[in-house]
Amino acid sequence: MPAATAPSATIELTYREAVREAIRDALKRDPRVFLMGEDVGRYGGCYAVSKGLLAEFGPERIRDTPLSESGFTGAGIGAAIAGMRPIVEVMTVNFSLLALDQILNTAATVRHMSGNQFGVPLVIRMATGAGRQLAAQHSHSLEGWYAHIPGIKVLAPATLEDARGMLWTALEDPDPVLIFEHIMLYNMSGKLAADAGPVGIDKAAVRRAGRDISLITYGGSLWKTIEAASALAAENIDAEVIDLRSLRPLDDATIMASVTKTRRAVIVDEGWRSGSLAAEICTRIVEQAFFDLDAPIGRVCSEEVPIPYPRHLEEAALPQTPKIVAAAKAALGRA
Amino acid sequence: MNRTDDRPHLTRAHSLELLKQMIRISRFEDKCAELYTQEKIRGFLHLYDGEEAVAVGVIPVLEQRDRVVAAYREHGHALVRGMSMKAALAEMYGKREGCSGGRGGSMHLFDRATNFYGGNAIVGGGLPLAIGLALADRMRGEKRVTACFFGEGAAAEGEFHESMNLAALWSLPVLFVCENNLYAMGTALAISESETDIHAKAACYRLASEAVDGMDVVAVEAAARRAVHAVRETVKPYFLECRTYRFRAHSMFDAQLYRDKAEVEAWRKKGPIVRFQGWLEQNKMIHPEDVARIEAEVAAELAEAVAFAEAGTWEPVEQLTRYTYAETAN
Numbered sequence: 001m002p003a004a005t006a007p008s009a010t011i012e013l014t015y016r017e018a019v020r021e022a023i024r025d026a027l028k029r030d031p032r033v034f035l036m037g038e039d040v041g042r043y044g045g046c047y048a049v050s051k052g053l054l055a056e057f058g059p060e061r062i063r064d065t066p067l068s069e070s071g072f073t074g075a076g077i078g079a080a081i082a083g084m085r086p087i088v089e090v091m092t093v094n095f096s097l098l099a100l101d102q103i104l105n106t107a108a109t110v111r112h113m114s115g116n117q118f119g120v121p122l123v124i125r126m127a128t129g130a131g132r133q134l135a136a137q138h139s140h141s142l143e144g145w146y147a148h149i150p151g152i153k154v155l156a157p158a159t160l161e162d163a164r165g166m167l168w169t170a171l172e173d174p175d176p177v178l179i180f181e182h183i184m185l186y187n188m189s190g191k192l193a194a195d196a197g198p199v200g201i202d203k204a205a206v207r208r209a210g211r212d213i214s215l216i217t218y219g220g221s222l223w224k225t226i227e228a229a230s231a232l233a234a235e236n237i238d239a240e241v242i243d244l245r246s247l248r249p250l251d252d253a254t255i256m257a258s259v260t261k262t263r264r265a266v267i268v269d270e271g272w273r274s275g276s277l278a279a280e281i282c283t284r285i286v287e288q289a290f291f292d293l294d295a296p297i298g299r300v301c302s303e304e305v306p307i308p309y310p311r312h313l314e315e316a317a318l319p320q321t322p323k324i325v326a327a328a329k330a331a332l333g334r335a
Numbered sequence: 336m337n338r339t340d341d342r343p344h345l346t347r348a349h350s351l352e353l354l355k356q357m358i359r360i361s362r363f364e365d366k367c368a369e370l371y372t373q374e375k376i377r378g379f380l381h382l383y384d385g386e387e388a389v390a391v392g393v394i395p396v397l398e399q400r401d402r403v404v405a406a407y408r409e410h411g412h413a414l415v416r417g418m419s420m421k422a423a424l425a426e427m428y429g430k431r432e433g434c435s436g437g438r439g440g441s442m443h444l445f446d447r448a449t450n451f452y453g454g455n456a457i458v459g460g461g462l463p464l465a466i467g468l469a470l471a472d473r474m475r476g477e478k479r480v481t482a483c484f485f486g487e488g489a490a491a492e493g494e495f496h497e498s499m500n501l502a503a504l505w506s507l508p509v510l511f512v513c514e515n516n517l518y519a520m521g522t523a524l525a526i527s528e529s530e531t532d533i534h535a536k537a538a539c540y541r542l543a544s545e546a547v548d549g550m551d552v553v554a555v556e557a558a559a560r561r562a563v564h565a566v567r568e569t570v571k572p573y574f575l576e577c578r579t580y581r582f583r584a585h586s587m588f589d590a591q592l593y594r595d596k597a598e599v600e601a602w603r604k605k606g607p608i609v610r611f612q613g614w615l616e617q618n619k620m621i622h623p624e625d626v627a628r629i630e631a632e633v634a635a636e637l638a639e640a641v642a643f644a645e646a647g648t649w650e651p652v653e654q655l656t657r658y659t660y661a662e663t664a665n
């Protein structure tokens with residue numbers, strides 16, 4: 001009999017709790033860390049992520065802000081330059097548009113414009129995505145836009161490990177890091193090692209190994225894509241699933257390694273198709289692995305429409321498992 | 336014009352109408368909350384319970400040609416402005432027969448026929464829109480008033496301050512109506528503003544500005560008459576801060592950790608409906624039969640609206656991308 005290895009203890013928790021643990025851990029590790037944003041304190045967080053933290057850390061470090069996205073995001077930038085390690089929570093990506101000027105024109109540019117005299121070690125977290133019938137102004141997936149911007153890094157934790165582990169690594173980064181948490185993931189629960197801690201943020205992950213096609217995705221679409229891979233397996237199609245994890249910079253090496261092996265790719269991205277992150281990935285594959293491809297690259301993105309309110313239209317507007325299955329089969333000539 | 340015209344004429348008929356409109360909003364929203372738990376209505380649902388006197392005090396003072404801009408707690412505004420309960424409820428069901436074709440839902444009620452420009456779910460987002468509507472009216476010399484409703488939370492946004500300045504600088508016919516219910520989600524006014532007197536902020540931008548008891552429909556109406564009259568005659572902006580309170584949760588997801596039940600109960604006792612109805616009863620201006628009749632009328636209207644929404648149809652999926660752009664050249 002093989003020697004018994006002590007099973008590492010696991011705990012059952014939700015994605016929401018994993019993010020909360022990450023914030024709590026960061027607050028404990030480093031006195032320079034503080035959380036600020038709308039309703040992070042007394043309300044308990046718009047998606048209940050920061051619930052309980054006010055009682056534990058007090059109002060200086062769990063700092064409720066007025067409805068001033070541009071102001072408090074900019075304040076986070078200033079505090080970071082001055083040596084603090086702020087975590088700015090913008091309630092959702094929809095409202096981050098009011099802070100876009102500060103993120104793009106200040107956070108992303110200061111290091112370069114100042115000739116490397118000042119850096120912005122700031123983390124900005126926000127919820128993203130659709131799926132709860134919140135209609136056109138509350139359903140955006142604009143992480144792909146942010147991934148367009150040199151000077152910031154963009155992360156999309158899709159798993160409990162990453163929800164728990166990316167934040168600390170991001171806080172240690174000398175430059176601004178944006179973390180996008182998909183709203184449909186907060187209630188997802190599962191097992192996580194009790195001693196789970198920081199994870200790397202510069203590599204994509206192969207979430208399912210396969211030979212026939214590469215399904216490349218991130219964030220909230222990961223689980224739809226994994227479901228699609230299972231459906232494809234039932235039809236004897238062995239799909240590989242790549243979770244990008246970091247949207248900027250992109251881990252080209254992992255993408256190309258997968259595509260050169262499977263020779264086919266479908267990209268799944270909740271952003272609108274035109275000018276999407278999926279378009280960027282598609283181009284990189286064409287630039288770097290064109291001669292290894294056996295079929296045109298497929299894309300499953302959101303339809304080009306403001307997200308409508310009724311359930312059936314919202315579902316039709318977003319990437320869904322059957323669409324991913326269909327795109328994969330089309331790439332394999334099995335439509 | 337004679338200033339006495341600005342005062343409400345509290346005839347029995349007018350009093351009954353004010354009471355009825357407030358009861359209409361209240362019963363409509365009670366139903367919405369019920370339909371939400373049945374999952375007929377989804378997404379975000381923000382109820383106006385406790386704030387009815389503001390919409391009912393202000394909107395009927397406007398004329399047909401005037402314009403209304405609201406936020407996401409806007410069912411009451413839409414109903415008082417003249418949108419049918421049917422069209423509002425069908426919208427909240429997501430049905431094609433809804434006021435926005437079902438695509439907007441609770442936060443995006445629009446109605447061209449009554450110059451009702453939504454329905455904006457970005458805090459502060461409606462203020463610059465109101466500025467633009469009024470700018471167009473000024474440039475064309477049209478004597479319309481644009482009434483813009485928003486919560487006190489919006490006063491922290493840059494768009495609020497930009498809009499105040501533009502309105503005063505360009506002398507635009509906007510009536511700003513701040514519904515100060517003391518909380519922006521879980522954030523109390525006292526922890527979000529250095530100057531908690533919102534109407535003073537507007538005064539800094541040289542707007543005519545006043546605060547009024549937003550739980551008193553008669554006081555709100557009197558102030559609205561003064562304000563609308565002033566905007567129309569002077570073609571200048573006016574700021575009305577209505578001090579009110581939200582009795583229910585911010586939305587259906589809010590656990591209300593940030594305030595005591597006792598605080599809410601104390602405010603409920605001062606609610607705009609109980610207060611006005613009590614006052615009318617005390618002064619023998621209404622009889623129990625009047626209230627019973629109003630309740631029956633509202634119940635019938637509501638039953639009809641529910642039946643209409645239930646019978647409504649779904650937009651075919653093939654029409655998904657419709658109305659992203661105009662279908663005919665304008």
Ligand SMILES: Cc1ncc(C[n+]2csc(CCOP(=O)(O)OP(=O)(O)O)c2C)c(N)n1
Nearest residue numbers: 095408456457458486487488489518519520
């Ligand atoms: C720009 C923006 N930031 C944040 C939100 C999320 N949010 C929706 S309502 C709300 C509170 C607004 O309070 P207030 O303006 O006082 O209006 P009330 O809800 O009290 O009517 C918040 C923070 C939003 N919709 N838009």
